[in-house]
Amino acid sequence: MSTPEDRLKALGLTLPTPVAPVANYVPFVLSGSQLFISGQVSVDADGGVKGTVGVDVDETLAKAAARLCGVNLIAQMNAALGDLSRVKRIVKLGGFVQAGPDFFAIPAVINGCSDLMVDVFGDAGRHARSAVGVYRLPLNFAVEVDAVVDVA
Numbered sequence: 001m002s003t004p005e006d007r008l009k010a011l012g013l014t015l016p017t018p019v020a021p022v023a024n025y026v027p028f029v030l031s032g033s034q035l036f037i038s039g040q041v042s043v044d045a046d047g048g049v050k051g052t053v054g055v056d057v058d059e060t061l062a063k064a065a066a067r068l069c070g071v072n073l074i075a076q077m078n079a080a081l082g083d084l085s086r087v088k089r090i091v092k093l094g095g096f097v098q099a100g101p102d103f104f105a106i107p108a109v110i111n112g113c114s115d116l117m118v119d120v121f122g123d124a125g126r127h128a129r130s131a132v133g134v135y136r137l138p139l140n141f142a143v144e145v146d147a148v149v150d151v152a
Contacts, residue, residue: 004084040072041141054103066112069145099133
């Protein structure tokens with residue numbers, strides 16, 4: 001059986017250095033067997049995906065942005081746990097899309113993150129979820145996702 005790290009490698013993904021907080025909060029809190037990860041935006045080494053979905057970001061790019069949020073969530077899990085095999089279950093994702101007035105495919109966008117969790121963690125990656133369209137996100141990023149993870 002392959003590990004989450006093996007699955008990441010098979011997907012051609014390398015975890016980035018976890019994103020540092022930009023305000024007065026911590027990137028994650030481990031409380032008992034629950035890991036709470038602060039919202040991770042659609043940022044990468046090239047600057048990431050910014051803008052309003054349905055206005056200057058199309059649905060395909062927005063879904064890729066949500067996947068990028070997932071990569072950043074997994075990087076935080078790795079920083080918190082030191083071993084992704086400690087992830088017992090992705091319990092819940094909270095997805096936020098900076099959406100234009102006529103964009104309604106919010107769940108399809110957040111599937112970019114949800115699909116990655118299943119690809120990396122298998123059945124343990126299946127989760128409860130919220131997918132919400134919002135007026136603005138921090139620093140004009142297109143997507144933000146937070147997570148609750150059950151850990152060993």
